[in-house]
Amino acid sequence: MNAIADLYAGFTGWLFEHALQPWLYAAGLMDWAEDIYEWLDFALFGLIGIAVVWLVCRPLEAWRPVEPVADRRAIRTDILYTALTRLGLLPLIAFVFLATMQSAWEGWLTENGLLPPTLEELVPALRDHPVLAFTCYVVILDFGEYWRHRAQHRFRWWWALHEIHHAQRQMTFWTDDRNHLLDDVIAALWFGGIALLIGVPPGQFPLVVLLLRLAESLSHANVRLDYGWLGERLLVSPRFHRLHHGVLSAGASGKNYAVLLPVWDWVFGTADFQRKTYLPTGVPEGPEALATGGWLRQQVVGLRRMVAAIRGR
Template sequence: MFDAIQDAWNGLNGWLFEIAVQPLLYATGLMAWAEDSFDWMNFFLFGLVQVAVVYLICRPLEAWKPVERWPDRKDVRTDIIYTMLTRLGILPLIAFVAFSAMNSWFAGWLADVGWMPPTLEMVFPVLRENAWLAFLVYIVILDFGEYWRHRLQHALPWWWALHSIHHAQQQMTFWTDDRNHVVDDILGALWFGGLALLIGVPPEQFPLAVTLLRVAESLSHANIRLSFGKVGERLVVSPRFHRLHHGVLNPGDEGRNFAVLLPVWDWIFRTADFRRDHFPPTGDAEAPDVLAHGGWFRQQVAGLRRMGLALIGRSAS
């Protein structure tokens, strides 16, 4: 099943490259970049598919039963810019180049030392015989890792200085999922990618895992008055469950509902809030105005400044 999906994807990518990119490279004398361009187009197309899937799922839901309506959606438009830069713009290109270089170095180092890191399928052979079971196990482990990354984003002052850009949004929609500082995104990619490499997520399953968690995160940020009921709320993170996480914090409140996909982690580590039919306003009362209402560039600069102050022990307010 996973191999069939991978083959179909490769076929689509190859077809688009042949009819669109390759002729352009030939006409401009840049055929030496053909291999890199093919890989980059694959990366771009994957981001485009993610944006399309999320939009088709979340936008109708927000139009159906919104929590809030705003006459001026300027801050929402800023979040759309975040998404386009993160999924389709220069930021994925930088990440692609960096990760390609890191992966090549790591593979070369492993070959030099002659060591093969163990994977879950090596430790539990039963996973080799059932690709879907293996996929579910990978999702659970990756989600567990994301829970603890999120906890650290709130617990470490310098990381919170970056992550507070995400929490400052007072007009939260599904676009808000990508409202992050560039440094925060890089740290998140290293965390997620490193864990996936450590447990041996197969290349054909990794894009599906990313897409599943991406859709779950976007839906959880959606501006929709929706809960999954008493039982469902304890199985999958809902927009109501995550909105409680984004609710304006009281002084001394350390946060709640950190899970990305599975609320069980909040349940186990006592950070869960299952209050139903409660949809608080979102935002960070202590954040400067630029983090709530500024443009992308101003927020990036402010985030770096606040992180620097936090690192030297000064207030980031």
Template sequence: MLEDLYAAAAARIFEGAIQPALYALGLMDWAEDAYEWLDFAIFGLLTIVAVYAVCRPLEAWRPVERWESRGPVRTDVIYTLLARLGLLPMIAFVLFATLQARWEGWVAESGFIPPTLETLLPWLREHPLWALVFYIVVLDFGEYWRHRLQHRFGWWWALHSIHHAQRQMTFWTDDRNHVLDEVLAALWLGGLALLIGVPPGQFPLVVLVLRLAESLSHANVRLSFGRVGERLLVSPRFHRLHHGELSAGEHGKNYAVLLPVWDWIFGTADFRREVYPRTGDPEAPEALATGGWWRQQLVGLRRMATAIAGGR
């Protein structure tokens, strides 16, 4: 039922607005690609609405900090709109379409059948809900290690430090990332999803769960899940320690996106429950903390080039 409503809404928007524009511009050869992009944009809009509905009331209820000026937060809103609605979904689509075509071509030519989760655990085929849970757990494990590598390699940290430079952290901060960093993250998550065989119909649900968890963990809210809950799900308090002034670079703590168990297993967990530190990397240039979107992108690229030249 929901899928039918979603498909009908997408078709109405495409036929009423996008298709006539493509026709007028003589770009009907791109109609199929434009429809795929529209699918990304609508899903991104629904994600923003869901995140706002959950996180904004929490931030108004019990904020950790209040600020006279929210200029840097408005910059993060721009990041979110670009990441969820516009440029980045289109880039991700082109990259994934190419990757998937090459992967399927290689599989067809070689006769190799990749060992997906459902081939390793055949009973998952008859239990789609459990399969979804397994996919989320595996992809969350992958996201933990991607996050650690972002802090480990100097060139990658030069990009990721844009995210950590924010001193006014809110749920909008989740998407505060360099474009190149977003592309690497999309390739990482999408590549792992293809490798373990996540069905196309379930992948958006996996992404939605991880997005909601990430946005909530960045929220400016004094919220802990308690001694037991903090070990089951990443809370705003747990992740705020990761963004604290003393937790930047490769010596950080609390890298997990959804499940803190990865931090516990690999010795990077900090479960102090009543600590809500100030956020923002004190070593980040001022441009990364208060500059506009375009300036932060340029500074991030320069810092990455410097790190590569220095062998980091």
């Protein structure tokens, strides 16, 4: 494991020193060197994430597909979404932007004699157990994702954006990143905000993102796969999440909102553990452009629908 970490550090260091730092120096931006170095992790973790997901999901989809691939163009659009999202630009922007805001906020607090506590101060046992602390970060962030997802279905204006994600009738592991840009920005601010609130160390943030993204991609895969009675209650499976994308689950009547841990659906009464059900996906009453339009078309239509929803039309 250490050898892999060392190899990775050597590679990122070489990349930074030879490709990024000279450019930063020439542009007079050495002040941002450390931030860009952190961004490199996001970008590389994004690429590694795509590679790992492809290696895991592609054989699974070939092995036991839920449905045959009838629309390759729709999948290509999802691949474009993935490429745009997974370079980590949005989470990074949110994290850097929020870190600046947090700095100002904490500065104001300290001016007034207060120092905000960290998660480890509230739960001292976490201080000496970084792996346990990391697990806590993941669980809390996953809980946050559950409620964001609930809100995406609950509010009409937000559903207008999120509908793009649900409109896909040819769902594969690429579908995970099929989101409206504005929806992505809100998600990044939400996720980054919670991460800063509980104090996820900046170095661990890309790892948390990578872990959740891997789970999400697998859950969208076109594979007839469940984890058994107990497993279905511990981890979100492709079966569990496909039910969420089923035609009966669109809008506010959804089930199975969890991203990583189904326990949230269990606790809040939104779980559906009917293991053998693999419904067709998509939003039957939605506009065709959201299902089969290109990336730009989907973005424009999604935005228009959001504005219409806000205006009450």
